[in-house]
Amino acid sequence: MSTPPPTFKPFRLALVQLGEIGSDKAANIKHAHDMILKAASGENGAHPKPDIVVLPEVFNSPYGHQYFPIYAEPIDYKPGEAYDAAASPSESVRMLSGAAKEAGVWLIGGSIPERDSKDGNLYNTATVYSPEGRLVATHRKMHLFDIDIPGKITFTESTTLTGGSDINFFDTEFARIGLGICYDVRFPELAMILARKGCQMLIFPGAFNLTTGPLHWELLQRARAVDNQVFFAMCSPARDMTAGYHAWGHSMVLDPMARTLAEAGHDEEIIYADIDPQVMHDARVGIPVTTQRRFDVYRNVAEGF
Numbered sequence: 643m644s645t646p647p648p649t650f651k652p653f654r655l656a657l658v659q660l661g662e663i664g665s666d667k668a669a670n671i672k673h674a675h676d677m678i679l680k681a682a683s684g685e686n687g688a689h690p691k692p693d694i695v696v697l698p699e700v701f702n703s704p705y706g707h708q709y710f711p712i713y714a715e716p717i718d719y720k721p722g723e724a725y726d727a728a729a730s731p732s733e734s735v736r737m738l739s740g741a742a743k744e745a746g747v748w749l750i751g752g753s754i755p756e757r758d759s760k761d762g763n764l765y766n767t768a769t770v771y772s773p774e775g776r777l778v779a780t781h782r783k784m785h786l787f788d789i790d791i792p793g794k795i796t797f798t799e800s801t802t803l804t805g806g807s808d809i810n811f812f813d814t815e816f817a818r819i820g821l822g823i824c825y826d827v828r829f830p831e832l833a834m835i836l837a838r839k840g841c842q843m844l845i846f847p848g849a850f851n852l853t854t855g856p857l858h859w860e861l862l863q864r865a866r867a868v869d870n871q872v873f874f875a876m877c878s879p880a881r882d883m884t885a886g887y888h889a890w891g892h893s894m895v896l897d898p899m900a901r902t903l904a905e906a907g908h909d910e911e912i913i914y915a916d917i918d919p920q921v922m923h924d925a926r927v928g929i930p931v932t933t934q935r936r937f938d939v940y941r942n943v944a945e946g947f
């Protein structure tokens with residue numbers, strides 16, 4: 643049983659649809675740093691300052707299972723144990739922590755390939771920082787992106803990655819926010835568990851592709867938003883047709899009625915959205931599915947009855 647979520651208050655979100663992710667890791671990390679600061683400043687005052695900034699999936703490495711062992715970094719974070727992010731063994735974590743502190747924002751630092759120091763396994767791991775630069779949560783991608791659509795796309799993250807097994811969320815002063823990464827969005831169970839644990843918003847760094855992106859990227863997010871009556875956002879890298887993997891882009895933010903609050907194109911861009919708790923309240927009062935579920939009937943769904 644988790645603690646009750648914080649009182650849901652209005653907040654502002656920025657998604658950084660990051661470009662220029664190439665083979666030079668130091669350059670990827672520096673560009674991410676600069677874009678976090680740009681987003682946190684509301685692009686030098688052109689937009690109101692956001693409370694939380696989000697990066698995309700795998701921001702420090704090209705996206706492909708062959709790259710993960712080369713770009714992977716140890717993080718060595720254990721929930722509940724003291725962790726000095728400024729002295730992390732991960733250079734990406736050190737940068738993200740410093741950027742969150744410098745900008746004074748919450749930061750979902752996209753994801754990076756992580757190497758577990760104990761067993762050597764690799765994970766696709768998201769990390770989250772407080773405005774003081776504290777590492778407050780991580781999420782290891784739970785469902786690995788293994789698909790094969792002949793003539794279109796074959797991708798097997800499981801060649802080098804292991805799936806995580808933990809459900810992860812974090813509390814801010816304005817909301818409880820649930821975490822997933824990209825392919826995790828296809829599994830409604832994860833989003834539902836997060837929502838039932840009190841998350842008012844779910845934020846998934848992601849990187850769909852040119853085959854499934856146009857078909858499913860928006861559809862899945864709208865579904866997860868509406869079936870759980872939560873705010874939902876996914877943050878993609880920008881599309882780079884010179885890269886091995888062509889990201890769909892279209893980072894977006896949806897409200898609990900599945901209305902689009904903000905959507906990017908496919909180039910590098912920062913999008914902003916204001917999250918209004920009243921919208922969630924109205925959705926849940928007007929269409930009370932959250933209290934109408936029949937868990938008495940479908941409680942054995944995991945066993946297939």
Ligand SMILES: NC(=O)CCC(=O)C(=O)O
Nearest residue numbers: 787824825849850851854
């Ligand atoms: N990075 C990913 O997990 C991609 C998921 C994806 O494209 C999909 O169709 O699902």
